Amino acid sequence: MTYSTDGFFDRYGGKYVAEVLRRPLDELEDAFRYYMQDADFLRELDIIRRDYIGRETPLYFAETATKLLGGAQIYIKLEGLANTGAHKINNAIGQCLLAKKMGKKRIIAETGAGQHGLATAAACAKLGLDCTIYMGEVDVRRQQPNVAAMELYGAKVHAVKSGSRTLKDAVNEAMRDWAAHPDSTHYVLGSALGPAPFPDIVREFQSVIGKEVKEQCRERGIDIGAMVACVGGGSNSIGFFAPFIDEKEPRLIGAEAGGIGPGIGENASRMTGNASREGIMQGYKSRFLLDEDGQALPTRSISAGLDYCGIGPQLAALGKSGRVEFTAIRDKEALDAVSFFAKNEGILFALESAHAGAAAMKIAREVPSDKAIIINMSGRGDKDVFITSPVFRPAEWLDFLHAEIERLEDKKDIHDARSMQG
Ligand SMILES: *Cc1c(COP(=O)(O)O)cnc(C)c1O
Numbered sequence: 001m002t003y004s005t006d007g008f009f010d011r012y013g014g015k016y017v018a019e020v021l022r023r024p025l026d027e028l029e030d031a032f033r034y035y036m037q038d039a040d041f042l043r044e045l046d047i048i049r050r051d052y053i054g055r056e057t058p059l060y061f062a063e064t065a066t067k068l069l070g071g072a073q074i075y076i077k078l079e080g081l082a083n084t085g086a087h088k089i090n091n092a093i094g095q096c097l098l099a100k101k102m103g104k105k106r107i108i109a110e111t112g113a114g115q116h117g118l119a120t121a122a123a124c125a126k127l128g129l130d131c132t133i134y135m136g137e138v139d140v141r142r143q144q145p146n147v148a149a150m151e152l153y154g155a156k157v158h159a160v161k162s163g164s165r166t167l168k169d170a171v172n173e174a175m176r177d178w179a180a181h182p183d184s185t186h187y188v189l190g191s192a193l194g195p196a197p198f199p200d201i202v203r204e205f206q207s208v209i210g211k212e213v214k215e216q217c218r219e220r221g222i223d224i225g226a227m228v229a230c231v232g233g234g235s236n237s238i239g240f241f242a243p244f245i246d247e248k249e250p251r252l253i254g255a256e257a258g259g260i261g262p263g264i265g266e267n268a269s270r271m272t273g274n275a276s277r278e279g280i281m282q283g284y285k286s287r288f289l290l291d292e293d294g295q296a297l298p299t300r301s302i303s304a305g306l307d308y309c310g311i312g313p314q315l316a317a318l319g320k321s322g323r324v325e326f327t328a329i330r331d332k333e334a335l336d337a338v339s340f341f342a343k344n345e346g347i348l349f350a351l352e353s354a355h356a357g358a359a360a361m362k363i364a365r366e367v368p369s370d371k372a373i374i375i376n377m378s379g380r381g382d383k384d385v386f387i388t389s390p391v392f393r394p395a396e397w398l399d400f401l402h403a404e405i406e407r408l409e410d411k412k413d414i415h416d417a418r419s420m421q422g
Helices: 018-034 039-053 065-070 088-101 115-127 137-142 144-152 166-182 198-220 235-244 313-321 332-346 349-366 379-390 394-411 412-421
Strands: 059-061 074-080 106-111 131-138 158-159 185-189 224-230 251-259 276-282 282-288 322-328 372-377
Touching: 018 088, 018 166, 018 198, 065 074, 065 158, 065 276, 065 349, 074 198, 088 115, 088 185, 088 198, 088 235, 106 115, 106 166, 115 131, 115 144, 115 313, 131 137, 131 166, 131 379, 137 144, 137 158, 144 158, 144 332, 144 379, 158 166, 158 198, 166 185, 198 235, 198 313, 198 372, 224 235, 224 349, 235 251, 235 313, 235 372, 251 282, 251 349, 282 313, 313 322, 322 332, 322 349, 332 349, 332 379, 349 372, 349 379
Parallel strands: 074 372, 106 131, 106 185, 131 158, 224 251, 224 372, 251 322
Antiparallel strands: 059 074, 276 282
16 A cells, blocks of 8 residues: 555545645646656656765664664664755655646745755755745744754745644645645645645655665665654655555554653654544544544644654554554653764764654564664754753753853854854
8 A cells, every 4th residue: 555545545644625725736646646757857856866965875784782782783774864964855855846847936835843844945945946934933933043044045934923823833824825826836745644645745755765775675685673763744754664565574663752751732642642533634634633622632742843743644544554563752762862872873863763763772672683673863963952952961051052142142243243244
């Protein structure tokens, strides 16, 4: 079941949208099917992947981690080495190139923490497309480093002031914009969810990760026992798993955000959590964290990228069939995994990806030592310094922030920098 049937994966998926969005979605589906068979398109995409994204990304043998964990051989797929620091660029570049072929001049996207907005802004800069990013006003305020980067790439960041002023509202606003400008504009959705055909499109552009892993393992004779990825909306995991879904082996494991505990509002565990329900939201049927009235519940995770109330429909179906196993990883376990891989391997995981790292650490001894566990490191952790520093070295971080504020209030440095710019 790699591809959906009429937009459905078993009972999940679909295209639950207002009539005005049907035509742009159908047009997108036709173009996608056409260009994925077009040799020129695929060649152009391959060259961009190689020279701009930096593919293929390495499959790294974590020798010290393997010794310390005392079970399976631990390998890490270093998606964090992709340009812009995470896997999101794979999808952003693919969709932007497709949009360009379709004659669209303008790109819009939603973003929560800002990672997808950043990847889309970069892709638009590279491909010469006009870019507007919808982002909840609350997120704009707390994710200024990413907003600054998007603006450097030339994107307009539109702060959404409706609803809870977070990701869900940004999606609604982007959908509204697309419905109003379907001819000029393409909406780059950031994860393997939303109305069909987005779950198929995003999986296909992200499946470059899994295809590389399969080839790298074949070349090096690596026998895979299990593959582990973190699951927010599900784009890095489904892309990583894709070439293995229709096979019986290896074990495929998705790590969700266990947050601070199993209570309502304490996590983002859509597959294993207490409030996990079937529902229809934002154009697709899947599993969500909902209250009894079907309203989205608040979620919680130390990692912004996993802090979302829905999961992609294909993963929901694969969870139901048992092909993909799900586990919830707590904030504390993810932080421990960040430290473990940083100290022992010199690799700094993003907090999202550290959920996959933590899950691998837990099952290392369940897998025999002649087999491998492959962790998808979806992104690198440089972006998380504002979250990890207050935990790992709170006093020094507070001193640093005070000193920064003093420096800025002094304004001398700013004037110096401005005058240098000319
Ligand atoms: C956004 C993000 C995720 C979660 O999104 P998926 O669609 O589930 O992959 C995971 N890791 C990183 C580094 C991210 O930026």
